[in-house]
Amino acid sequence: KKCYSSWNCDETMLDGGKSRKKLVSEKDGSAEIAIEEPFMEHVTILLFTSAAGEWIKPLAIFPLKTLPEFAPQVYEDFNISGQESGWIDGPIFKNYIQNFFVDYIADMRSKSLQPNEPILLIIDNHSSRDALDAKILWEVYRILLLLIPSHSSHITQPLDLENPKRSIGIGFCRSVEEYFRE
Numbered sequence: 001k002k003c004y005s006s007w008n009c010d011e012t013m014l015d016g017g018k019s020r021k022k023l024v025s026e027k028d029g030s031a032e033i034a035i036e037e038p039f040m041e042h043v044t045i046l047l048f049t050s051a052a053g054e055w056i057k058p059l060a061i062f063p064l065k066t067l068p069e070f071a072p073q074v075y076e077d078f079n080i081s082g083q084e085s086g087w088i089d090g091p092i093f094k095n096y097i098q099n100f101f102v103d104y105i106a107d108m109r110s111k112s113l114q115p116n117e118p119i120l121l122i123i124d125n126h127s128s129r130d131a132l133d134a135k136i137l138w139e140v141y142r143i144l145l146l147l148i149p150s151h152s153s154h155i156t157q158p159l160d161l162e163n164p165k166r167s168i169g170i171g172f173c174r175s176v177e178e179y180f181r182e
Helices: 072-077 090-111 127-131 134-141 158-162 165-181
Strands: 006-015 019-025 032-038 042-050 055-062 079-082 119-124 143-148
Touching: 042 090, 055 072, 055 090, 079 090, 090 127, 090 134, 090 143, 134 143
Parallel strands: 006 119, 055 079, 119 143
Antiparallel strands: 006 042, 019 032, 042 055
């Protein structure tokens, strides 16, 4: 039996660089100019996976107050948010937990034979986690938080140990790059 009752949450940063440089030259190579194309500074990706290997659609946080329109594929693969710095903060984290993770767990439970099965959510002790009300998560949703020490996730965080973030990041970058090429 697969274990859907244990979940891990972690974020990763994708660095797009401040700009991309292209070298343009004439066919004979006589004149060359460098063209700098602006690109995003970075994107924070918030990931959730179960011990059974199940994923919830990741959240991409852009360093923008006003988000541009993206290609439909980006919206199919990622939930999108914006914040001036592009980093995760308490309100964004709390909103994602309440409106996506809790809903996903409720839907999963409604399809199982164990609708009240407790859920363990392993997260690092980042300051953005302070926005969560652990008592409500447990009493109302039967979700128990396990906070691991900050700056130790490279050893203790399951998502850091297996590093599936690399393939998610590559897929995300491809989706966004295809949109910006069009």
